[in-house]
Amino acid sequence: MELTEFEKGLAVGLLIGEGSFGGDGKQPQVTLRMHVRHEALFRWLMERFPETKLYGPYHHGGRSYYQWMARGGALVHDVLPLLEERLTPALDGHASERFEQMRERYRTFIARERSRLASLVEAADGSSGR
DSSP, X not given: OOOOHHHXXXXXXXXXXHEEEEEOSSSEEEEEEEEGGGHHHHHHHHHHSTTSEEEEXXXXXXXXXXXXXXXXXXXXXXXXXXXXXXOOTTXXXXXXXXXXXXXXXXXXXXXXXXXXXXXXXXXXXXXXXX
């Protein structure tokens, strides 16, 4: 699904304002955790990024929330390019720094995943006679 400029801006704004950029030590991930009252927004994200995961609702510690995660191919193919294009230090220095730290820490994984995805695209293009 090709995102409109509005959809791209909304997604980036959500991730800058509410998201976290990190990983599990093996692969990078972008996580968005918000109250269950934002369920419609999470469903909107899932429609636009169907390879990502939505967990919850969780209820503990007096909080009720959903958690959306982008990692692996979904992160590298769908979410990373969007953030790389739009998230700059001039827009949000803190979020940009955290994003760059994630990209640096997981650069080998990201490069490997991009190579794997490129190979899949090439194979698909070759089999369709392009």
